[in-house]
Every structure is written in structure tokens, then in C-alpha cells.
Amino acid sequence: MPARHPKPQPPHRRYESIPQAAERAGVTTRTIRRWIAQGELTGYRIGKRMIRLDADELDNRLTPIPAASR
Numbered sequence: 001m002p003a004r005h006p007k008p009q010p011p012h013r014r015y016e017s018i019p020q021a022a023e024r025a026g027v028t029t030r031t032i033r034r035w036i037a038q039g040e041l042t043g044y045r046i047g048k049r050m051i052r053l054d055a056d057e058l059d060n061r062l063t064p065i066p067a068a069s070r
Contacts, residue, residue: 015044015052025058
């Protein structure tokens with residue numbers, strides 16, 4: 001009998017609501033909505049009203065500020 005190999009799973013995505021994303025990023029929900037409208041973040045609609053964001057995409061948008069040299 002041939003060996004069975006498990007099917008590779010797609011990467012697990014973490015989704016969060018606009019208020020959750022805003023809280024985590026330290027910005028307003030209006031800013032998150034503006035980023036979606038400008039195409040800077042991708043919003044995923046569930047049904048007619050619910051919008052979710054990929055948490056990793058928001059994390060990638062946040063960039064560290066380099067430390068000042070002394």
C-alpha cells in the first residue's frame with residue numbers, strides 16, 4: 001500500500017474587525033477605513049455589513065523607526 005502524505009495546509013490567516021485592528025495599531029477606525037479605501041489595506045467583506053482585515057497585513061504595514069545614533 002502506498003504511503004499517504006498529508007495534504008499541505010494553506011497558511012492560517014488571523015482576521016480581526018476594524019475596531020480590533022484600530023485598537024492594536026493605535027489609530028482610529030476612521031483611519032483603518034481610509035487605508036482600506038486608499039488600497040493600503042485589504043478589507044474582506046463577510047455578508048453585507050461585516051468587514052474583516054488580515055492581521056498579518058496590518059502588521060506588515062507597521063514599520064519600526066530606526067534608533068537615532070548618538
